[in-house]
Amino acid sequence: MSAALRAQLLLCLVSLLSGTGLTRYIEDNEASDGLYSLISLAQKRESEDFIFRRPLRCLDMLATEGYFTFVASRPQLACAAFIIAEPSEVISLELSDVSIDCSAGDFIKIFDGWVLKGEKFPSSYDHPLLPHERYTDYCSSAASTVSSRSSQNVAMIFFRIHSPESSFTIAVKKVHNPFPCNIMSQSPEGSFTMVMPHQRRNCSFSIIYPVEIRVTDLSLGDAKSNEISLLRQIWPGCSGSGDYVELLGGNGVDTSKMFPVADLCFSLSGLAQMKIGCDNSVVRLVSSGNYINRVTFQYRLLDQNEIPKTRENTLENFCSVE
Ligand SMILES: *[C@@H]1O[C@H](CO)[C@@H](O)[C@H](O)[C@H]1NC(C)=O
Numbered sequence: 001m002s003a004a005l006r007a008q009l010l011l012c013l014v015s016l017l018s019g020t021g022l023t024r025y026i027e028d029n030e031a032s033d034g035l036y037s038l039i040s041l042a043q044k045r046e047s048e049d050f051i052f053r054r055p056l057r058c059l060d061m062l063a064t065e066g067y068f069t070f071v072a073s074r075p076q077l078a079c080a081a082f083i084i085a086e087p088s089e090v091i092s093l094e095l096s097d098v099s100i101d102c103s104a105g106d107f108i109k110i111f112d113g114w115v116l117k118g119e120k121f122p123s124s125y126d127h128p129l130l131p132h133e134r135y136t137d138y139c140s141s142a143a144s145t146v147s148s149r150s151s152q153n154v155a156m157i158f159f160r161i162h163s164p165e166s167s168f169t170i171a172v173k174k175v176h177n178p179f180p181c182n183i184m185s186q187s188p189e190g191s192f193t194m195v196m197p198h199q200r201r202n203c204s205f206s207i208i209y210p211v212e213i214r215v216t217d218l219s220l221g222d223a224k225s226n227e228i229s230l231l232r233q234i235w236p237g238c239s240g241s242g243d244y245v246e247l248l249g250g251n252g253v254d255t256s257k258m259f260p261v262a263d264l265c266f267s268l269s270g271l272a273q274m275k276i277g278c279d280n281s282v283v284r285l286v287s288s289g290n291y292i293n294r295v296t297f298q299y300r301l302l303d304q305n306e307i308p309k310t311r312e313n314t315l316e317n318f319c320s321v322e
Pocket of ligand 1: 125126200201202286287
């Protein structure tokens with residue numbers, strides 16, 4: 001991910017975070033970012049065995065492998081680092097050189113996914129682990145090194161440190177994932193093919209931008225003809241037909257709390273195209289495990305003037321963005 005994109009995604013997260021205590025730290029963190037990461041990226045390209053190292057900030061976004069060291073400059077009580085990899089990767093994290101005081105209320109917790117405004121991605125319904133199993137807590141762990149591997153391309157670390165000079169290092173490694181299920185897109189433009197081979201599992205591809213999504217190919221096990229059903233109020237939806245794809249829009253990251261924009265439950269070789277003017281747009285593939293399902297889609301960022309303000313076709317717009 002380019003430095004500019006990383007900055008854009010972080011900005012986007014910060015706007016999603018607004019209202020939480022985290023945002024007030026952003027001023028401290030913005031300063032030296034752009035140039036530094038450009039230089040570091042360049043260095044990384046020049047030398048293959050270059051080990052990427054940099055300080056970790058109280059509010060941070062990590063998209064490269066490497067070692068990130070946090071040193072508290074004062075009590076820092078609400079810190080979080082968002083980690084993101086490519087769609088076909090999961091993230092392996094390892095804590096080392098930890099010098100914090102758990103008994104004083106310090107903590108470092110790794111989370112399998114992202115939490116924004118109290119909402120989790122992937123949603124608790126779509127994650128293989130129970131909510132409490134998704135946290136790895138340094139302070140309640142007996143081992144001196146704590147490690148964790150994410151189930152999807154995003155993970156995060158929460159930490160709270162009271163005394164200055166306390167510190168820790170987090171090692172980030174990316175591991176190939178041949179069957180990615182839940183995915184957070186790194187950018188507002190792109191395309192993706194989601195495949196679910198005979199597994200009873202629901203997978204979401206989440207884009208935290210208002211986007212236009214074009215489904216260019218859809219193949220579901222029991223598909224018969226071409227049809228798109230809009231909104232469940234008009235049509236009961238595809239939930240009776242087994243496997244389907246739903247497009248969701250909403251302003252949080254928990255897909256179970258988002259609004260259905262459209263359901264697609266028939267194979268499609270033409271085009272289904274939808275503008276979703278929400279902070280978060282999701283393509284969710286619901287699979288019964290009886291079939292091999294595949295959906296291919298493209299997405300691009302909506303211009304400000306494209307964001308639907310009122311009714312568009314028969315679609316009521318629920319994410320009104322001024
Ligand atoms: C997938 O989602 C559907 C509809 O949201 C739900 O009925 C089904 O139980 C889910 N399957 C799994 C394995 O969670």
